[in-house]
Amino acid sequence: MRAALYLSAGNVVVDDVPDATLSQPTDAVVRVLRSCVCGSDLWSYRGVINRAERSRLGHEFMGVVEEVGDEVRTLHPGDLVVAPFKWSDNTCPACVDGIQSSCGNGGTFGAPGTDGGQGEAVRVPQADGTLVAVPGGLSGVDESLYAALLSTSDVMATGLHGAVMAGVTEGSAVAVIGDGAVGLCAVLGAKAILGADRVFLMSRHADRAAIGKAFGATDVIAERGDEGIAAVRERTHGLGVRHVVEAVGTPESWAMAVGMAREGGAIGAVGMPHTMPELPLFQPLIHHLSLNLGVAPVRRYLPDLISRIVEGTLDPGPVFDTTLPLDDVAQGYAAMASRESIKVMLT
Numbered sequence: 001m002r003a004a005l006y007l008s009a010g011n012v013v014v015d016d017v018p019d020a021t022l023s024q025p026t027d028a029v030v031r032v033l034r035s036c037v038c039g040s041d042l043w044s045y046r047g048v049i050n051r052a053e054r055s056r057l058g059h060e061f062m063g064v065v066e067e068v069g070d071e072v073r074t075l076h077p078g079d080l081v082v083a084p085f086k087w088s089d090n091t092c093p094a095c096v097d098g099i100q101s102s103c104g105n106g107g108t109f110g111a112p113g114t115d116g117g118q119g120e121a122v123r124v125p126q127a128d129g130t131l132v133a134v135p136g137g138l139s140g141v142d143e144s145l146y147a148a149l150l151s152t153s154d155v156m157a158t159g160l161h162g163a164v165m166a167g168v169t170e171g172s173a174v175a176v177i178g179d180g181a182v183g184l185c186a187v188l189g190a191k192a193i194l195g196a197d198r199v200f201l202m203s204r205h206a207d208r209a210a211i212g213k214a215f216g217a218t219d220v221i222a223e224r225g226d227e228g229i230a231a232v233r234e235r236t237h238g239l240g241v242r243h244v245v246e247a248v249g250t251p252e253s254w255a256m257a258v259g260m261a262r263e264g265g266a267i268g269a270v271g272m273p274h275t276m277p278e279l280p281l282f283q284p285l286i287h288h289l290s291l292n293l294g295v296a297p298v299r300r301y302l303p304d305l306i307s308r309i310v311e312g313t314l315d316p317g318p319v320f321d322t323t324l325p326l327d328d329v330a331q332g333y334a335a336m337a338s339r340e341s342i343k344v345m346l347t
């Protein structure tokens with residue numbers, strides 16, 4: 001089979017690799033219909049972190065179950081499924097607490113020794129606890145929904161998790177810092193799922209701001225730093241917002257998040273650069289801020305997100321602004337590295 005392989009910084013190719021096969025009785029093999037490139041895939045592409053030569057790439061995918069191990073109970077060959085970017089057993093204490101991203105038997109697709117999503121097929125460990133079948137199945141779900149379904153594998157669930165951690169509920173005013181795919185999905189999650197009333201999107205890119213508006217942003221604020229904070233405060237009677245989603249993860253974006261949060265507000269942080277910043281905690285302390293951080297437990301959100309997409313009440317599909325065949329994966333990495341593309345989908 002064919003799959004994307006990392007060769008060196010700036011050099012990603014598609015080549016022949018051994019076919020995906022069952023290795024444990026709890027495994028499934030999924031034939032990939034759609035996968036994509038993530039901002040975190042760019043860390044090694046940019047040479048910021050090391051990665052083994054010829055290692056597999058990608059952690060977001062949706063597809064069709066091809067084969068299941070003897071102990072897999074809930075999935076069957078032919079099922080249309082979405083995979084979270086991490087696998088999980090969905091039964092250990094962390095999973096029962098809804099933090100499947102910390103599963104004691106979990107792992108991340110594309111990590112050393114695992115299959116990556118950017119290929120023709122993937123071995124999925126802990127298949128019952130990981131994969132979520134799409135109602136309607138392969139014959140009942142239109143291909144036009146594949147992009148939206150794929151987004152739930154990471155960015156839609158991650159953006160929503162940021163808004164959930166920020167405490168967004170019906171009628172909330174929320175600010176979203178970050179206009180990448182996760183930030184845009186945080187706007188959509190806050191508005192369409194959690195019922196926020198006012199959504200401030202910090203963005204200075206017209207194409208991203210347009211998607212943000214389509215997703216429900218009521219205010220797009222181009223200023224950054226202290227000017228960005230002032231712009232949000234001006235629009236909230238000087239008070240700031242009770243809910244902030246931090247979807248960047250730099251010292252500058254954190255300073256903005258803390259600066260625009262209202263007294264007693266909450267910051268939901270999902271921004272994860274390759275190096276996390278050291279945080280000064282004095283301001284959060286004196287302003288009574290709750291800081292909630294975490295790698296999104298995508299599996300927790302998947303069934304609900306998938307249902308909404310199939311029912312037609314949620315469409316995060318527009319976060320993919322570029323679609324390429326798997327064979328052109330190198331072009332996809334280049335487009336995302338140069339920020340020409342928000343997010344690249346591979347077919």
Ligand SMILES: [Zn+2]
Nearest residue numbers: 090092095103
């Ligand atoms: Zn678990």
